[in-house]
Amino acid sequence: MKFVFATHNEGKFKEASFILSEYGIKIEQKPIKGTEIQAEDIIYVVKHAAKNIRPGKDVAVIVDDAGLYIDALNGFPGAFSSYVQKTIGNKGILKLMKNEKKRSAHFDAAVALRTYDKLWVFTGRVNGTITGQERGFLGFGYDPIFIPEGESRTFAQMKLEEKCKISHRALALGRLATMVRNIGLIRQTIY
Numbered sequence: 001m002k003f004v005f006a007t008h009n010e011g012k013f014k015e016a017s018f019i020l021s022e023y024g025i026k027i028e029q030k031p032i033k034g035t036e037i038q039a040e041d042i043i044y045v046v047k048h049a050a051k052n053i054r055p056g057k058d059v060a061v062i063v064d065d066a067g068l069y070i071d072a073l074n075g076f077p078g079a080f081s082s083y084v085q086k087t088i089g090n091k092g093i094l095k096l097m098k099n100e101k102k103r104s105a106h107f108d109a110a111v112a113l114r115t116y117d118k119l120w121v122f123t124g125r126v127n128g129t130i131t132g133q134e135r136g137f138l139g140f141g142y143d144p145i146f147i148p149e150g151e152s153r154t155f156a157q158m159k160l161e162e163k164c165k166i167s168h169r170a171l172a173l174g175r176l177a178t179m180v181r182n183i184g185l186i187r188q189t190i191y
């Protein structure tokens with residue numbers, strides 16, 4: 001089975017490659033994602049995108065949609081994280097959070113696996129807090145303003161391997177990979 005990871009986002013692809021390689025799954029990047037609708041629920045978004053992809057019998061396509069949910073902003077930007085990152089960006093978010101004492105937030109990831117005749121969705125969440133200013137240059141997107149629970153560094157101050165031990169994406173893809181192995185979509189060789 002060939003695994004294709006449908007995204008335009010290079011950072012996401014690098015993380016997914018690392019996470020899934022730990023489970024013996026190799027992926028190829030393709031900038032296809034079906035039609036992406038704007039909806040409040042990332043599970044719905046990912047399901048819709050994956051439904052519109054029709055892979056051949058020997059291909060499985062993975063679609064990933066993620067969002068940052070800030071409690072003091074009632075869950076904003078959430079499912080609209082992509083648009084908000086492109087428009088006001090991290091600086092805009094920090095401005096909205098200026099003087100805000102409540103800094104709690106979480107990242108959610110929803111990943112869909114689409115085969116010729118089936119569709120599965122898995123999710124992952126990481127809780128954390130929003131910083132006062134951007135910190136770090138690694139990662140992508142909102143990483144410089146998010147500190148995961150139990151850490152003092154932002155995701156952008158962590159190496160990819162460190163972020164990928166605890167991230168929303170690692171949890172969701174870990175669940176996907178476990179299912180893939182359980183149903184035998186790939187066969188592991190045990191020496």
Ligand code: ITT
Nearest residue numbers: 007008009064065066067081082085140141142143
């Ligand atoms: P594709 O739709 O092509 O996969 P995208 O960047 O639009 O790429 P999403 O809609 O899933 O992906 O992401 C929403 C926004 O959240 C986007 O601006 C990302 O940069 C950001 N984002 C997603 N995962 C993230 C992560 O692990 N760390 C920081 N920011 C992230």
